[in-house]
Amino acid sequence: MLIASEKRIKVGTRPRERWRKEFGEWYNDVLIKAEIYDHRYPAKGMGVWRGYGKKIANRVYGILKKMLNENGYEEVQFPALIPEKIFRIESEHVRGFEAEVFWVTRGGLTELEEKYVLRPTSETPMYYMFRIWINSYRDLPVKIYQIVNVWRYETKWTRPLFREREISVFFEAHGAFASKEENENEVKLATKIYATFFRKLGIPFIITERPEWDKFPGAEKTYAFDTLMPNGRALQIGTVHNLGQRFAKAFGIKFQDKDLKIKYVWQNCFGVSGRVVTSIIAIHGDDHGLALLPSIAPIQIVIVPIPYKGFEQAVIQKCREVYERLKNAGFSVVLDESDETPGEKFYKWELRGVPLRIEIGPTDIKEKEITITRRDTFERIRVNEEKIVDAIRELMNKVEEEMKKAAWDWFNSKLEIANSKEEVGKLLEEGYIVLTSWCGDEKCVEDITELPGVKILGALVDENLEYIKPKHGKCIFCERKAKYLVAIAKSY
């Protein structure tokens, strides 16, 4: 309880006007000004990851990689070009992607006889190789993943990291298993991995089974994670697909089992994209810019000297001393000795989301204290100089937990149950994710999907992929028996 002994200076209120009302512009601004991702590259739907953004992305994906490795997955890397004949093997998959792939049709000045698609996702090249690798039950399971670029020829609007033509940090995991049960267990495992991953990032979510008409092309079932943006639009941030044996049969991925029979494998795959980074920015941010969790912030603490005339030397010396102590304690610290004014520095580092700021001026030196300001709440705390390392460590944990809780509280306040069709429309308009009872018939929700931007996310499920029971026995649209608690939202 080190914090409790210090006197609290001020609890700031968190400005979130622009964040909420002009989310699109706010978001583009933050990406560029915080040097995360620059979409001004002169090609539609393609942008540049800058140093700070790449550091954040690396930390985020590092967490995911670690979890995958611990669960028996291996990182691999496949070619970006897929020969046309491989791409065309599974018909439903082709139909789903054909209209949105880039083609490589020429080599130098020569028209290619065998054309290539730039991978929009890697089922087809991977499963072609699975056929070669898998012959015996001893070769199973296969569990691999890669983090690569994929390309999709988006014809409508693109938006940095939301919807790109070049999706530059696309994570995809793929597995092949000997039995249906084993595969289904893996789908559940993938769901749990994602749930844990998003929790660690403080990204709140719901899980739904996507309706028939919105499944991944070639999948038996698609489960999706959706979060919510400040403007009330849902954002799909991760998907898990049960592929059954459809690809196995198309690609001929067979093995001889212990019982001597030749069988097709069972498969699943799951993926996330740069939208994870989008979510972190959007969900934790405010009008001052980013606010990063201490666990993923490339810089955890910034020290800003307040050099009054005549005290410059004393102040800078104290700053350097504190810097060394924190650095040696294992924190990622920056001492900002640039000749900008303190005010400028405050804004600059808040924009970049540094979780804690230390100010050291003549007053602090005189009283042997330092001033710490939290990025997430703007709360100011004064701490005895001697206790600084422990105090920071404790405060850092507190910030981490409170930021996650604040994000979930906000998200939960945006989930609302509707009891009638009229209420569904009204709540959607107000930016809620609407939950209601549904029989599962597409016809019942046709009117609703006509509304601008509205999407039926799907039937709500828990982390074991069990349906969450609807509150009412009857479908609110047709009065027949309700099977699902359906989630509906304005969506990206």
Next chain:
RNA sequence: GGGGCCGUAGUCGAGCCAGGUAAGAUGCCGGCUUGGGGUGCCGGUGAUCGCGGGUUCAAAUCCCGCCGGCCCCA
């Protein structure tokens, strides 16, 4: 698929309709000042006006084509 808008200095942006020496802000460089929430002042730097063609004595401005970006509707 249908309709509309925009492209001017590193960045933002006025000028375009009514053709005639390309505003302003910010950034950057130098100096002083200031410093616990974007300090102020002085001086300086920076643009073949997206590309190509046409009309004209004269084009950022009018016309045509191309490239790039954005928005709205289905």
